[in-house]
Amino acid sequence: MTLKSCSTTGCNILARCGATIRFRFSYCQRLKVAAKAPLALLTGMMLAAGVLVGPVPGSAFAAELRVTADFEGGSAKVETLDQENRLVRISPAPHADRGWRCWWYFKLTGIDPGQTITLDVGEAPWATPDRAAYSLDGRMWQQTAPGKRDGRRIVYQQRIDAAEAWFAWGPPFVPSDAAALCKLAAQQCRFAQQFELCRSREGRSTPAVRICQTTDAQPPPYGVVVIARQHAWESGSSWVARGLLEWLISDQPEAIALRKRAEFVVVPLMDVDNTAIGAGGKEQKPHDHNRDWTDEPYFPAVAAVQKIIRQMDSEGRFDLFIDLHNPAANDPTFFFASPKELLNQIGQRNLDRFVAAAKAEITGPLPLSTKTRESGAGYDKRWQAISKNWVTQNTRKHVVAVTLETAWNTPHSTTEGYLTVGRQLAKAIYRYLQGDPRQD
Numbered sequence: 001m002t003l004k005s006c007s008t009t010g011c012n013i014l015a016r017c018g019a020t021i022r023f024r025f026s027y028c029q030r031l032k033v034a035a036k037a038p039l040a041l042l043t044g045m046m047l048a049a050g051v052l053v054g055p056v057p058g059s060a061f062a063a064e065l066r067v068t069a070d071f072e073g074g075s076a077k078v079e080t081l082d083q084e085n086r087l088v089r090i091s092p093a094p095h096a097d098r099g100w101r102c103w104w105y106f107k108l109t110g111i112d113p114g115q116t117i118t119l120d121v122g123e124a125p126w127a128t129p130d131r132a133a134y135s136l137d138g139r140m141w142q143q144t145a146p147g148k149r150d151g152r153r154i155v156y157q158q159r160i161d162a163a164e165a166w167f168a169w170g171p172p173f174v175p176s177d178a179a180a181l182c183k184l185a186a187q188q189c190r191f192a193q194q195f196e197l198c199r200s201r202e203g204r205s206t207p208a209v210r211i212c213q214t215t216d217a218q219p220p221p222y223g224v225v226v227i228a229r230q231h232a233w234e235s236g237s238s239w240v241a242r243g244l245l246e247w248l249i250s251d252q253p254e255a256i257a258l259r260k261r262a263e264f265v266v267v268p269l270m271d272v273d274n275t276a277i278g279a280g281g282k283e284q285k286p287h288d289h290n291r292d293w294t295d296e297p298y299f300p301a302v303a304a305v306q307k308i309i310r311q312m313d314s315e316g317r318f319d320l321f322i323d324l325h326n327p328a329a330n331d332p333t334f335f336f337a338s339p340k341e342l343l344n345q346i347g348q349r350n351l352d353r354f355v356a357a358a359k360a361e362i363t364g365p366l367p368l369s370t371k372t373r374e375s376g377a378g379y380d381k382r383w384q385a386i387s388k389n390w391v392t393q394n395t396r397k398h399v400v401a402v403t404l405e406t407a408w409n410t411p412h413s414t415t416e417g418y419l420t421v422g423r424q425l426a427k428a429i430y431r432y433l434q435g436d437p438r439q440d
């Protein structure tokens with residue numbers, strides 16, 4: 001993966017390259033093994049590995065279609081591979097107890113450049129966006145034409161001008177992308193520090209960034225924590241976090257002013273374990289990642305973010321918490337807020353001010369809905385263990401805590417659409433902190 005900077009000095013905006021790291025089972029590894037093997041064995045191995053692909057016997061096509069998903073974030077259970085009709089029928093790979101089967105992401109090889117691939121995916125609604133994401137290089141993602149629905153399945157048809165392509169539920173963003181983003185933020189901006197939030201339950205690193213631009217050795221007066229991707233399948237939320245982070249470390253005058261005004265902690269990918277294996281994550285066992293915000297969290301990432309928030313709040317420098325998600329299939333972009341009964345007058349005033357600032361900035365192509373929803377007792381029986389509700393109940397009363405749900409099933413739910421929402425959200429924070437949220 002290459003993340004490029006638009007210029008070489010200071011805090012630059014990262015290039016919008018739509019980059020995604022692919023874990024390559026690798027061609028080089030295969031060749032190393034192959035160099036020691038007898039010729040017949042070598043040929044067999046290479047055919048099995050898809051390195052040598054010959055014409056399909058009795059077929060008009062030059063090569064066999066092959067599906068692989070043995071890379072970071074990959075997920076596909078192949079149900080049918082119809083070589084003659086260039087039809088691939090898949091569903092998300094099953095992962096027991098690891099949440100909804102809704103995320104899919106695979107590589108297709110053996111394509112005759114210029115041919116149309118038919119991709120049939122189930123099941124609706126969660127695994128079947130109107131348009132799938134596809135890429136010719138595994139880095140730049142675009143959308144297919146709208147699919148045709150048939151019951152709980154959807155069929156996409158897409159001409160592919162390459163011998164191989166990647167297809168996914170939405171633009172992927174995997175743990176190595178989060179690590180690369182945090183590392184580059186620290187390289188690009190001298191006020192940004194990458195750090196390891198924690199090791200996950202399965203031992204994976206969870207990267208994060210702290211941005212703190214001190215003036216005369218004084219830390220900025222306000223504190224903001226932004227997290228994304230408690231639900232592994234909601235890849236768009238990590239792209240929103242990336243857009244926000246890229247803007248925050250940029251040389252835009254408003255970004256510089258905001259850095260002087262607020263310290264930020266950004267975690268672009270909370271559930272690294274499920275994202276790494278391509279599981280959906282939502283409603284995983286023993287409970288959902290976003291029903292874990294208690295005094296005894298199960299997930300190390302939740303415990304680590306709670307500790308940061310408690311520390312900032314106890315020092316009187318915490319003001320805003322934003323948890324980034326993607327909603328249900330037909331939902332617009334909108335906020336979930338804590339139930340009104342948890343807010344005092346200042347908390348409600350600040351929530352109204354922040355939502356107004358966000359509405360003024362998140363104007364499209366994925367505009368913020370005018371309707372903010374509440375996630376209280378009527379929403380879920382573990383409502384108190386939802387991130388923002390825990391924050392609201394465990395921090396000072398002026399603190400605003402919200403969930404931003406960014407629409408994923410639209411023609412604008414692309415990498416650029418999500419990055420734009422992230423930049424707009426950052427500008428909304430700038431706008432909100434023009435006032436003093438702690439003033440009575």
Ligand SMILES: [Zn+2]
Pocket residue numbers: 230231234325326
């Ligand atoms: Zn979610």
